[in-house]
Amino acid sequence: MICILLVAGHGTVLETQIKNDDTGLYSHLAGVPKALLPGIGGKKILDFWWETVNMRQLFTEVYLVTNADKYKYYERWATANDFPVENVVNDGSTTLADRLGAVADLELVIRSRKLQDDIMVIAGDMLCADQNFDIAQVIRFFRSEPGELIIYYELEESEKSSSRGIVEVCRDTHRITRFLEKPQEGLTSSRLASVVFYCIQRDSLSYLSDFLNLQPHATDRSLGRFWEWLINEKRLDVFGMKLPTGFQLIGQVGLSDYTRWLTHYSSKQQDTPAKPITFRSFARVGLMGNPSDGFNGKTIAMSICNFWAEVSLVESQTLVLVPHPLNDPTEFGSLQDLFCISRKEGYLGGLRLLQATCKKFYQFCSKQGIALTKQNFTLKYDTNIPRQVGLAGSSAIVSATLKCLMKFYNITDDDLPKSIRANFILNVETEELFITAGLQDRVVQVYEGLVYMDFSKKLMEQQGHGSYVSMDMSGLPPFWLAYLSDPSDSGRIHSNIRQRWLSGASSGEPLVVEAMKTFAELTDQARTALQDKDWRRLAQLMDQNFELRRSVYTDECLGPGNLTMVQLARQFGSAVKLPGSGGAVVGLCLDEARLVRLRRHQKYYRRKVERATTTRGTRNKRQVEMRRAFQEAGCVFCVIAPYDPVGRR
Secondary structure, three states, X not given: OEEXXXXXXXXXXXHHHHHOOOOOOOHHHOOOOHHHOEOHHHXXXXXXXXXXXXXXXXXXXXXXXXXXXXXXXXXXXXXXXXXOHHHEEEXXXXXXXXXXOHXXXXXXXXXXXXXXXXXXXXXXXXXXXXXXXXXXXXXXXXHHOOOEEEEEEEXXXXXXXXXXXXXXXXXXXXXXXXXXXXOXXXXXXXXXXEEEEEEEOHHHOHHHHHHHHHOOOHHHOOHHHHHHHHHHHOOOOEEEEEOOOOEEOOOOOOHHHHHHHHHHHHHHOOOOOOOOEEEEXXXXXXXXXXXXXXXXXXXXXXXXXXXXXXXXXXEEOOOEEOOOOOOOOOOOOOHHHHHHHHHHHOOOOOHHHHHHHHHHHHHHHHHOOEOXXXXXXXXXXXXXXXXXXXXXXXXXXXXXHHHHHHHHOOOOOOOOOHHHHHHHHHHHHHHHOOOOOOHHHHHHHHHOOEEEEEOOHHHHHHHOOOEEEEEOOOOOOOEEEEEEOOOOOHHHHHOOHHHHHHOHHHHOOOHXXXXXXXXXXXXXXXXXXXXXXXXXXXXXXXXXXXXHHHHXXXXXXXXXXXXXXXXXXXXXXXXXXXXXXXXXEEEEOOOHHHHHHHHHHHOOOHHHHHHHHHHHHXXXXXXXXXXXXXXXXXXXXXXXXXXXXXXXX
């Protein structure tokens, strides 16, 4: 591949304003072309591009196209920066009136140097806001698509679409369906701006000559007009790749733009500690329908404040994943200490989750046509979610890590919608780490709160994800949670159910298939009960959910620990079910008097009820006795504190 840097502009506004500046502060810059103005740390704007593309493993040659008026400036720059002077191409123009036009300058290099390779074209006098990005990622994406490539970014609020080339992009195929060069207001709703940053296949280079034959005037020979003709009229396949950052000093900018950019990025470069980006994702309890989320069923799940995973990311010179001192131990007091910890905790901590998320994130962005900046970071995590009790501890770490990466690289909800984000988190675990998992956990950790989820086969096949609805959390009844203090691996409880479900229709074993349909029906009924605040009905449905699960999975598969916790709960008249894959139970314990009080107050004192639910539940005599019974049985017991994202905005 060959790279061509275009710097042949004439009579820029910036150059004129520097020449006419009365302060004398910029007199030493008079006549200096925009691409060679001082940037950050003494580097010139063109220096950043030369550093980016000066890689023999990517480009066989790099050319620079300038005009006769500024040729000497660029010749001197080339000598000082180890740029091959023979690759500085002079287009012979000396004024704005006799300019050739950007397309003609590009065609001049290709024709005069007899180039027959794919080319990358960049305006060497503009600058990417983050000054550094992965050029190899751009080339890989270009190679993966059967057409040309345009880099685009999302306009900032202060930028007008009428000052840029605007593209309309198909989200699924990344194909550019329309190109509008500096459109008037109202012609398009798109805010995606193209810049002079393109990749063109060698078989398409002949279109440059065809276009020039149609445009005899230099004013019509801009690259924006070329792409407009190529996409809108010739219907050539052109794809778009998004840079999740902006560009500065594009086209005709003035002295105020230059000084503002210089001030902003100079202050950014000061030796001030980078502020860490920190996000939490919460544990979840499945209230209804699980485990049918992995079998085209329906579920309702809820985020809880009691347990969480927290991930922090801070910019650094190299990329560092910090092991957790407890979950990723590398030092032990003795061989016996190593034996005991390994037997209880296993060998796999959270560090693998961070690494797999980072790998999958880069892969996703590359595939989706998002070019990331080359910034490194240090990533560390903490969590208090109990392991191996089915509370979605692994996915919480992945979810929090993804939030940090999205914030750091400026990836928006449009780039990675919530519904797709849940699939992403699941794929990190199932495809990268081979963890048995379903979509429910990831959906509720992305949407947060109380979420109804429909994973029907039709929806999953049509749109690639289910239907997810956030539900009202006001006035929820007092749920409780208990879990084994020394659990086994929660993944084993899935047993051979998937094989039985897949072969159910043909093997004469419809039990599993019908059970999953029934789980979905129970979930719809529970949704109605939650909307009507019919807690007694919800409790009945929770019990039905467990009994159905028990009939399908069998007591042997559920294990004595889970069955003991269920039996304990029922001794105290509490509804109970498994909130996840095993190792914990979630319950709802209501007496008639308390139910009446809740209903009476919900209409007028919802907020008061929300705050008081947990504390009143703790004081409840039956609950105190139940807590003691679970503790004596070797379990951990707690009253659930629901996490309501709406109430925290």
